Amino acid sequence: xxxxxxxxxxxxxIKIVAAxxxxxxxxxxxxxxxxxxxxxxxxxxxxxxxxxxxxxxxxPKGSVDGVVNSxxxxxxxxxxxxxxxxxxxxxxxxxxxxxxxxxSIGTMVGLFTGxxxxxxxxxxxxxxxxxxxxxxxxxxxxxxxxxxxxLDLFDANGNKIGYVKEHLISTGVPLFEKEVKKCTxxxxxxxxxxxxxxxxxxxxxxxxxxxxxxxxxxxxxSFKIQYKGKQVATLHDCPLNLKDGYADxxxxxxxxxxxxxxxxxxxxxxxxxxx
Numbered sequence: 005x006x007x008x009x010x011x012x013x014x015x016x017x018i019k020i021v022a023a024x025x026x027x028x029x030x031x032x033x034x035x036x037x038x039x040x041x042x043x044x045x046x047x048x049x050x051x052x053x054x055x056x057x058x059x060x061x062x063x064p065k066g067s068v069d070g071v072v073n074s075x076x077x078x079x080x081x082x083x084x085x086x087x088x089x090x091x092x093x094x095x096x097x098x099x100x101x102x103x104x105x106x107x108s109i110g111t112m113v114g115l116f117t118g119x120x121x122x123x124x125x126x127x128x129x130x131x132x133x134x135x136x137x138x139x140x141x142x143x144x145x146x147x148x149x150x151x152x153x154x155l156d157l158f159d160a161n162g163n164k165i166g167y168v169k170e171h172l173i174s175t176g177v178p179l180f181e182k183e184v185k186k187c188t189x190x191x192x193x194x195x196x197x198x199x200x201x202x203x204x205x206x207x208x209x210x211x212x213x214x215x216x217x218x219x220x221x222x223x224x225x226s227f228k229i230q231y232k233g234k235q236v237a238t239l240h241d242c243p244l245n246l247k248d249g250y251a252d253x254x255x256x257x258x259x260x261x262x263x264x265x266x267x268x269x270x271x272x273x274x275x276x277x278x279x
Contacts (some may be wrong), residue, residue: 069108073245080243088252091240092135099257100140100264102239102271103131103250111248129155130272131250141165141268155276157269165265166191168273185277186213189269196231197270201277210274217270227254229270236260237267239274 077087088101105128132141143157155168171186182203189197197215201208210219218230227239242252253275258267 069110069246072109073247076245077243085241085243088242088255091242091255091257095255095257097257097259098261098264099255100132100134100268101252102254102256102268102275103133104253104275105129106245106247106249106251108246108248130157130253130275132256132268143272155272157272166269168269168276170276187273187277189215189217189273191266191269196266197273199273199277201274208278219270219274227271227274229267229274231263231266231270236263237271239271 080086092099092101128142128144130141130143131139134140139160141157141159143155154170156164157166157168158164167190169188169190171188184200184202186198186200188195189199195214197217198213199217199219200211200213202211203209208221210221212218216232220228226241228235229237229239237256237258239254239256241254245251254271256267256271258264
């Protein structure tokens with residue numbers, strides 16, 4: 005990794021983050037797989053553990069999360085990425101904050117060493133809150149044999165409003181398409197979209213296979229969501245933060261309250277197949 009990107013960070017931060025990146029390289033794999041909800045291979049678990057053991061020798065205990073989060077925020081600022089609070093300041097109409105389940109590095113290491121994490125792990129994969137922090141929507145997720153994951157979305161009272169199914173893909177993938185994922189989005193029992201995400205020549209692409217949906221993406225900045233010919237929401241990306249509980253993922257900006265549920269379903273679908 006090019007350390008010149010860390011120009012905004014202090015020398016102490018650079019030293020600790022460099023140790024985290026260069027020594028326990030597979031700890032990053034551990035991070036990606038844990039946050040993404042994927043199952044790691046035995047080899048992946050063992051290599052991550054080996055990296056974690058090295059990290060214990062190299063990095064002062066308890067300092068990793070705070071320093072890495074600080075550098076991630078500074079990197080975001082350097083590339084024009086804003087925090088949730090900064091996005092909210094510039095929004096004139098409606099917004100919700102989409103939070104995704106998050107783990108600290110210590111908890112992630114503990115998960116693969118048999119330690120029970122000290123957090124409310126029974127909570128769903130996403131929480132969607134308003135500007136006062138009041139819960140508006142929540143989700144849970146379950147793995148199945150025939151489909152990779154089913155994400156159910158509920159309102160604050162526990163009423164199910166829709167769901168997203170992620171699909172396994174084994175054949176028919178063009179050679180130039182990498183990291184391909186598909187999902188189907190349902191509003192109630194009505195199928196409203198079939199989405200496909202892939203990386204082509206280094207670029208993240210979203211393709212709508214079925215439904216009146218259009219998704220445009222600006223790398224590291226935002227997603228714009230259209231439904232039935234009109235824009236229903238903009239998703240403003242937030243810097244990655246490592247903590248136990250829920251971390252800000254997107255600030256969802258939208259004009260009309262009647263588009264809120266559709267926008268939330270499509271927003272969680274985008275994130276589900278993009279992790």
